[in-house]
Amino acid sequence: MPSIGEAARGSGIPVETIRYYERAGIVPGPPRTLSGHRVYDTAGIARLCLIKRCRDLGFSLAEARALLALSENSDSPCRDVKVIAEGHLAEVGRKIGALRDLEAALGELVRECAEGNTACPALRTLARP
Amino acid sequence: MPSIGEAARGSGIPVETIRYYERAGIVPGPPRTLSGHRVYDTAGIARLCLIKRCRDLGFSLAEARALLALSENSDSPCRDVKVIAEGHLAEVGRKIGALRDLEAALGELVRECAEGNTACPALRTLARP
DNA sequence: CCTTGAACCTGTAGTGGCTACAGGATGCAT
DNA sequence: ATGCATCCTGTAGCCACTACAGGTTCAAGG
The missing domain is CATH 1.10.1660.10 (Multidrug-efflux Transporter Regulator; Chain: A; Domain 2)
Incomplete structure (x- = not known):
């Protein structure tokens, strides 16, 4: 058992x-x-x-x-399962979109650090309100 | 103030x-x-x-x-900022990859529900160990 | 049979990053 | 003085776990 x-x-x-x-x-x-x-x-x-x-x-x-x-x-209808799964699938799609935007912004930030500056342009960007 | x-x-x-x-x-x-x-x-x-x-x-x-x-x-070196930002950028890339895989698996699950079956093939897939 | 160690039990607290609330104090306008 | 918005500290809850404390049970080996 x-x-x-x-x-x-x-x-x-x-x-x-x-x-x-x-x-x-x-x-x-x-x-x-x-x-x-x-x-x-x-x-x-x-x-x-x-x-x-x-x-x-x-x-x-x-x-x-x-x-x-x-x-x-x-007698579970597949329709209910589909509703839950589709809602979740849409949410995953949204998260991917948000992460892609984030990736682009971060890439920009990293590029700003490419020159090994001492007065960091990336930090300046971050501190901008 | x-x-x-x-x-x-x-x-x-x-x-x-x-x-x-x-x-x-x-x-x-x-x-x-x-x-x-x-x-x-x-x-x-x-x-x-x-x-x-x-x-x-x-x-x-x-x-x-x-x-x-x-x-x-x-006298903050840009190098330190770059290390943190690049690490994070890589992590975001990984998350995007994982979400893409997840999206594909979910899409498959939703397709299994497309026919409005009562004995849900998607649930059968989920219950498989 | 006894000992030992692994696995079991319940209950509690902590993780990360908040968010909400309770109960009380402060400050400003009417 | 009153009323209301904003301030304060401390606590608890959210989500989904994860770890631990202190104690019990069980199975294997001597």
């Missing part, structure tokens, strides 16, 4: 993080032995795998929890 | 955040009135502006503090 350590190895989520996910209500706590140790069945480990995969894809914990709920509803 | 509110308006950093930056040692606290109110001179506001600009460019607070220190050292 897999303990939390085995669930951690099976899911790729650290033991402490699994406990945190339970506390935070992301996943239900599994049944326990008489001595209080957690016992995971295949469904329990599958839940953790789904959460892990969602986190790897950058979904927030709230989103991951929602997707888990959808997956455990036997 | 500008108070913290005016410093906030001049720098674009919220009052509460300015107080936090002081507590966190990012900027020195300014002189006070007899009643304990902060009083900002132009150098104090300039410091805040530099920190704001650094944060806008995605530098961590630690990096921002380092850049501020460099800016207040009259």
